[in-house]
Amino acid sequence: MxxxxxxxxxxxxxxxxxxxxxxxxxxxxxxxxxxxxxxxxxxxxxxxxxxxxxxxxxxxxxxxxxxxxxxxxxxxxxxxxxxxxRGEQLFPVVVALRQWGEQHLFGAGEARSQLLERATGLPIAPMQPHGAGGQVLGPWQTAVHKPAAP
Structure with missing residues (x-):
C-alpha cells in the first residue's frame, strides 16, 4: 500500500x-x-x-x-x-462545519444536535467571515494571493 x-x-x-x-x-x-x-x-x-x-x-x-x-x-x-x-483554536472550524451541515444536510423538523450558548440557552449565531470594516464577505469579495514559485 x-x-x-x-x-x-x-x-x-x-x-x-x-x-x-x-x-x-x-x-x-x-x-x-x-x-x-x-x-x-x-x-x-x-x-x-x-x-x-x-x-x-x-x-x-x-x-x-x-x-x-x-x-x-x-x-x-x-x-x-x-x-x-492550539486545539481550542479549531472551535470555529467545528462550528462552521456544524452550521453548514445544519443548513444543508437535515430536513425540516429532522432531529439533530444543537450548539447552544450556555448563558442564554439559545443557538449561536451563524458564523460568517467579515472584512476589516465589519461587513460580511462572500467568496467573490475575497482573493487568494499565492506566493511566487521558487
Whole structure:
C-alpha cells in the first residue's frame, strides 16, 4: 500500500490543515473533546472507532500539539486527553462545519444536535467571515494571493 504524500510542503493553509485534521476521525475526536470527552475508552465508545485507529489519531493529535495528555482529573491511574490552546483554536472550524451541515444536510423538523450558548440557552449565531470594516464577505469579495514559485 502506498504512503499518502504529506501536504506540509504546500503553500496552501487549507491543504496543510487538512493534512493534520482532515480525516473523519481526527476532527470527530476534536469535536468530542470540545464536548468534554477526555478518556480513550470514552472516545472509543462515543465514536465507535477501532482501537488502533483511535490510538493512531490521538497520538498524532498529541504530537501536533492539538491535544495534550495529562493524569486523570479524578486521581485514578488513567490518563486524559485535553485540548491545548492550539486545539481550542479549531472551535470555529467545528462550528462552521456544524452550521453548514445544519443548513444543508437535515430536513425540516429532522432531529439533530444543537450548539447552544450556555448563558442564554439559545443557538449561536451563524458564523460568517467579515472584512476589516465589519461587513460580511462572500467568496467573490475575497482573493487568494499565492506566493511566487521558487
Amino acid at each position: 502506498s504512503q499518502r504524500k504529506s501536504a506540509m510542503a504546500e503553500t496552501c493553509p487549507v491543504a496543510r490543515s487538512l493534512d493534520l485534521v482532515g480525516d473523519r476521525w481526527s476532527l470527530l475526536i476534536v469535536r468530542d473533546a470540545f464536548d468534554g470527552t477526555r478518556r480513550f475508552g470514552d472516545f472509543q465508545r462515543g465514536l465507535g472507532v477501532a482501537r488502533s485507529i483511535l490510538a493512531d489519531r490521538l497520538r498524532r493529535l498529541v504530537e501536533e500539539g492539538i491535544l495534550a495528555v495529562q493524569p486523570a482529573s479524578d486521581g485514578s491511574s488513567y490518563q486524559e486527553y485535553v485540548l491545548t490552546p
